[in-house]
Amino acid sequence: MFGPSTIAARRLLKRTVIQGGLEAVSLMSKAGVMQNAGGMGAIFTLHHVRPAVHKDFDPVAHLTITPDFLDASITRLKADGRVPVALEDLPDFLAQPDQPGPAMVFTLDDGYRDNDQHARPVFEKHGIPYTVFVSGGFVDRTHSIWWETAEQLISAVNEFTFDFGNGEVTLPTGSLIEKYAAFDRLHKALACAEQDMIVSRLDAQARTAGICPLGIVDHEVMNERELSALAATPLASLGAHTISHINLAHVDTARMHAEIEQSAERVARIAGARPQTLAYPYGDSCAAGPREFETARELGFKLAVTTNPGVLNSESLSDLHSLHRISLNGYYQKTRYVEALVSGIPFARR
Numbered sequence: 001m002f003g004p005s006t007i008a009a010r011r012l013l014k015r016t017v018i019q020g021g022l023e024a025v026s027l028m029s030k031a032g033v034m035q036n037a038g039g040m041g042a043i044f045t046l047h048h049v050r051p052a053v054h055k056d057f058d059p060v061a062h063l064t065i066t067p068d069f070l071d072a073s074i075t076r077l078k079a080d081g082r083v084p085v086a087l088e089d090l091p092d093f094l095a096q097p098d099q100p101g102p103a104m105v106f107t108l109d110d111g112y113r114d115n116d117q118h119a120r121p122v123f124e125k126h127g128i129p130y131t132v133f134v135s136g137g138f139v140d141r142t143h144s145i146w147w148e149t150a151e152q153l154i155s156a157v158n159e160f161t162f163d164f165g166n167g168e169v170t171l172p173t174g175s176l177i178e179k180y181a182a183f184d185r186l187h188k189a190l191a192c193a194e195q196d197m198i199v200s201r202l203d204a205q206a207r208t209a210g211i212c213p214l215g216i217v218d219h220e221v222m223n224e225r226e227l228s229a230l231a232a233t234p235l236a237s238l239g240a241h242t243i244s245h246i247n248l249a250h251v252d253t254a255r256m257h258a259e260i261e262q263s264a265e266r267v268a269r270i271a272g273a274r275p276q277t278l279a280y281p282y283g284d285s286c287a288a289g290p291r292e293f294e295t296a297r298e299l300g301f302k303l304a305v306t307t308n309p310g311v312l313n314s315e316s317l318s319d320l321h322s323l324h325r326i327s328l329n330g331y332y333q334k335t336r337y338v339e340a341l342v343s344g345i346p347f348a349r350r
């Protein structure tokens, strides 16, 4: 077991190491070392896009970037000769014998309302197509967003009593370090224990503390009317992102299949056409594997994206249901870091 201060120190250390690495790669990339590692382009992952608000306890700060950073990143990427491509057009783009330049593809997960308010104007200013991945349970307000509920609840309480899967324990959450430790513990429990159970326990506890989990969803996520209006704009597309935003690799095959298929049907009812694209929730190698990739292919998706970090390369066309993405991360909002990431150097095989 690690104490709260060890966990907080590790969080900080990890960020410092990554930041140092990105600075080094930025210099290498400017010096022309290892050119072409990112030759075919990149798909970017975004979540919230909104002006910065300082919060003392901000466990998911990495999921928010500002509209100014998005604007600056696109300006820089365009200046570097990158070509905006809609996600669903990517296979055709990659198959061209002569690409006009490396692709830049933008995707936004979870359907947050700020995507329409703050990201859409930036994309429209630059003429950039983008895909918003929608979870049916968030749109219909039947499913809460555990990380948003947990942030509000843990922020509000000085003590957190919770059954993480092995009986109730009480964690002190008075200090900031303790709050981060409790949040991390919950995050870990979701990867091991029954996810629906943990989320419903968390929701019940939040309600007891006067926090409404579905009210948070209603506040943060676009409803059907808003999504359908967004989908009707020329640059936006909607993609599927399951119903309950579950870690698909941790549920049985029937549930995994139903989550993907039903979310495709739900998006079809919003957008008027079945989505061609899917994003696996959480999306790393612990949340989506060969079983999920095969199901996405069988269900007729043209392509599907993970959150495994990487750029597009010559193998991407044969891995269309397990495409890598680069996260535009709230901790590293400097355009030189974006350039470092799209260089492909951080992901190059050594």
Ligand SMILES: [Zn+2]
Pocket: 109, 110, 241, 245, 281, 282
């Ligand atoms: Zn998501």
